[in-house]
Amino acid sequence: MLPHERSLVSSYKNRPFALVGVQVGDAPEKAKSFAKENSITWRSFFDQAGAIANAWGVEGYPSLYLIDHEGILREAAFRGEDKVDEFVAKYVAIAEKAMKK
Numbered sequence: 001m002l003p004h005e006r007s008l009v010s011s012y013k014n015r016p017f018a019l020v021g022v023q024v025g026d027a028p029e030k031a032k033s034f035a036k037e038n039s040i041t042w043r044s045f046f047d048q049a050g051a052i053a054n055a056w057g058v059e060g061y062p063s064l065y066l067i068d069h070e071g072i073l074r075e076a077a078f079r080g081e082d083k084v085d086e087f088v089a090k091y092v093a094i095a096e097k098a099m100k101k
Helices: 002-011 028-037 051-056 081-100
Strands: 020-024 043-047 064-067 073-078
Touching: 002 081, 020 028, 020 051, 028 043, 043 051, 064 081, 073 081
Parallel strands: 020 043
Antiparallel strands: 064 073
């Protein structure tokens, strides 16, 4: 997934798009090391106690959620790069159209 995430961040640079990651585990140091070693440049949070995963009802990893430019959850717990591309393109286009008004 990481190469695809990097590609999205690059493709949608300077457009209404942000990628936010949440890493779940028991060692914040490992999460920081992983982020550095894998050139993760987007905002990422560490969810040691699982509070974020529990609040969002995460049942498997990776789980992806798309929140639109108005802060509304539009797509929840989907998987697959094709779906990611489809949803991101759709909602970035909607955000850009709204920005022109």
